[in-house]
Amino acid sequence: MHIAVCDDNIADRKQTERLLGRQSDRFFKETGERLYIDSYGNVPAFMNYPQMYDGLFVDMRNEEPTGFEIAKMLVDVGVVRPIVLCVSTIDYRKEYEESGLNIPNLMFLDKPIRVAELTAIMDKIKEIKGDPIPTLELRGKDGTIYAKDNDIVCVRKKGSELQVFMADGNVVRIVDDLYNFYDQCAIFPQICPISDNSLINVNHIKKTAFKKVIMDNGEALGISFTYRKAISQARQIIGYSDKIVTQQKNLY
Numbered sequence: 380m381h382i383a384v385c386d387d388n389i390a391d392r393k394q395t396e397r398l399l400g401r402q403s404d405r406f407f408k409e410t411g412e413r414l415y416i417d418s419y420g421n422v423p424a425f426m427n428y429p430q431m432y433d434g435l436f437v438d439m440r441n442e443e444p445t446g447f448e449i450a451k452m453l454v455d456v457g458v459v460r461p462i463v464l465c466v467s468t469i470d471y472r473k474e475y476e477e478s479g480l481n482i483p484n485l486m487f488l489d490k491p492i493r494v495a496e497l498t499a500i501m502d503k504i505k506e507i508k509g510d511p512i513p514t515l516e517l518r519g520k521d522g523t524i525y526a527k528d529n530d531i532v533c534v535r536k537k538g539s540e541l542q543v544f545m546a547d548g549n550v551v552r553i554v555d556d557l558y559n560f561y562d563q564c565a566i567f568p569q570i571c572p573i574s575d576n577s578l579i580n581v582n583h584i585k586k587t588a589f590k591k592v593i594m595d596n597g598e599a600l601g602i603s604f605t606y607r608k609a610i611s612q613a614r615q616i617i618g619y620s621d622k623i624v625t626q627q628k629n630l631y
Contacts, residue, residue, distance in 0.1 A: 380433040380508055384418045385425040385449065387441050391467065391490065392418055395436055398492055402501045422449060429458050430565055434504040438465035447474040454482055457563030459514055461504050463488050513566045517543060519551040528567055532596050534560065534578040544596055571613035574603040581613045
């Protein structure tokens with residue numbers, strides 16, 4: 380498992396690393412699995428690619444953004460794994476309760492950290508990691524839904540919005556950048572770009588034609604030359620094999 384620690388107190392950060400190191404030893408004895416721990420003392424480095432972690436321990440209290448604000452930032456960039464707010468001088472529980480938000484897998488751990496409490500949280504993180512169906516939070520204008528692997532059929536950029544076409548027929552409209560949204564979709568390898576303005580789920584392709592693809596919901600989308608290898612590469616990743624002309628799974 381990959382674990383991240385973001386704490387602006389050096390002594391606390393080192394102590395958390397040390398205690399997580401003991402948890403790594405425990406996991407290795409029990410399952411043969413070790414923890415890979417990355418430690419950060421500043422927010423920009425921590426936010427570089429937080430989606431890669433199975434659990435994130437946060438306590439930033441000496442400058443903005445502080446811990447709970449960082450938790451909201453993590454959710455905004457698509458983190459669905461456990462976020463553990465380590466409570467020291469800021470009462471993150473109170474901030475969360477007063478916010479009225481519903482953040483799945485948000486946990487709290489009091490400092491100084493007790494081994495038994497950390498053990499319980501790590502066991503929960505391991506349990507959640509074992510869930511075979513990750514979800515992506517979609518904050519639309521009409522509410523928030525959590526999309527599973529094949530819930531998304533395709534995505535179109537329209538003006539400042541993204542239209543996310545769902546398998547149940549709904550269209551979720553969100554204000555986001557297509558590049559950022561695609562980055563969040565890293566948990567779903569079946570989703571790939573076919574132009575600068577659209578993404579598709581290769582599992583929902585009905586048929587392909589010259590320079591376009593037709594989805595099983597009837598949507599027809601153009602395939603740009605730049606992204607001509609995307610479909611085949613996405614299918615290879617998820618175990619398919621075909622002869623469709625393809626492109627790199629990369630928007631950058």
